[in-house]
Amino acid sequence: MGVAGGTRVRNDPAQYDELSGQWWLPRGDFAMLHWLAAARAALVPPATRPGAVLVDLGCGAGLLAPHLAGKGYRHVGVDLTRSALALAAAHGVEAVRGDVTRVPLADGVADVVCAGEILEHVADHDAAVAEACRVLRPGGLLVLDTLAATALSRFVSITLAERLPGGPPRGLHDPALFVDRARLVRSCARGGVELALRGIRPSAVDLARWLAGRCDDVRMVPAPTTAVLFQAAGRKRSA
Ligand SMILES: C[S@@+](CC[C@H](N)C(=O)[O-])C[C@H]1O[C@@H](n2cnc3c(N)ncnc32)[C@H](O)[C@@H]1O
Numbered sequence: 132m133g134v135a136g137g138t139r140v141r142n143d144p145a146q147y148d149e150l151s152g153q154w155w156l157p158r159g160d161f162a163m164l165h166w167l168a169a170a171r172a173a174l175v176p177p178a179t180r181p182g183a184v185l186v187d188l189g190c191g192a193g194l195l196a197p198h199l200a201g202k203g204y205r206h207v208g209v210d211l212t213r214s215a216l217a218l219a220a221a222h223g224v225e226a227v228r229g230d231v232t233r234v235p236l237a238d239g240v241a242d243v244v245c246a247g248e249i250l251e252h253v254a255d256h257d258a259a260v261a262e263a264c265r266v267l268r269p270g271g272l273l274v275l276d277t278l279a280a281t282a283l284s285r286f287v288s289i290t291l292a293e294r295l296p297g298g299p300p301r302g303l304h305d306p307a308l309f310v311d312r313a314r315l316v317r318s319c320a321r322g323g324v325e326l327a328l329r330g331i332r333p334s335a336v337d338l339a340r341w342l343a344g345r346c347d348d349v350r351m352v353p354a355p356t357t358a359v360l361f362q363a364a365g366r367k368r369s370a
Pocket residue numbers: 144147164165167168188189190191192193194195209210211212215229230231232246247248249252253
């Protein structure tokens with residue numbers, strides 16, 4: 132039973148097991164994660180060397196995989212949820228069970244680190260960011276998307292979005308874990324990554340067509356503020 136039934140706390144990891152049949156359904160409970168994966172992958176350039184590695188922190192069921200096809204990366208996914216990792220592996224991801232605050236990978240292994248919709252599920256953002264920067268090689272690219280710690284974000288992402296088709300499942304998010312943007316930028320700078328943020332939102336036209344059942348995908352487009360949902364990217368300083 133979800134948080135709506137009153138027996139489960141928000142951000143309970145057991146939800147991912149209960150909802151495992153939903154991951155890959157384009158109109159399922161994780162529909163928006165598909166739209167976000169496409170937007171995230173758009174920030175990832177083709178690999179510049181053979182054997183380049185992309186580490187996908189909190190990879191879930193590997194929804195990023197189809198959007199990386201042809202870009203030339205080994206896609207390594209790190210997640211705690213075994214059922215999600217099994218699905219990710221079935222979609223070509225090298226699945227590694229681990230916590231994003233203690234990533235079981237060596238320093239500097241990644242040409243690209245993606246951290247999509249994960250920071251807002253973790254209590255220690257600084258630790259997760261430090262790990263993302265640690266596994267990134269000098270000159271490598273960090274790409275992330277997450278939810279901002281603002282009253283507007285709480286209203287839009289929880290009060291509103293949890294009641295709308297296409298929005299996150301009820302109870303998936305705990306607003307106490309939403310991300311302080313200034314602190315995120317400072318954490319990344321400590322790890323050698325100068326981060327640039329931009330707000331994103333679903334395209335209203337696409338969303339209307341999706342709600343009417345006329346398409347399966349919704350484009351994410353720039354939003355006027357980073358105060359709700361935002362993407363961020365930056366390269367790690369070369370040594
Ligand atoms: C909202 S899903 C996002 C999945 C994927 N990044 C995507 O966008 O499709 C959050 C994922 O983070 C994982 N997760 C939560 N806390 C974690 C942690 N501390 N370490 C590793 N994975 C974690 C969950 O198991 C879940 O698969």
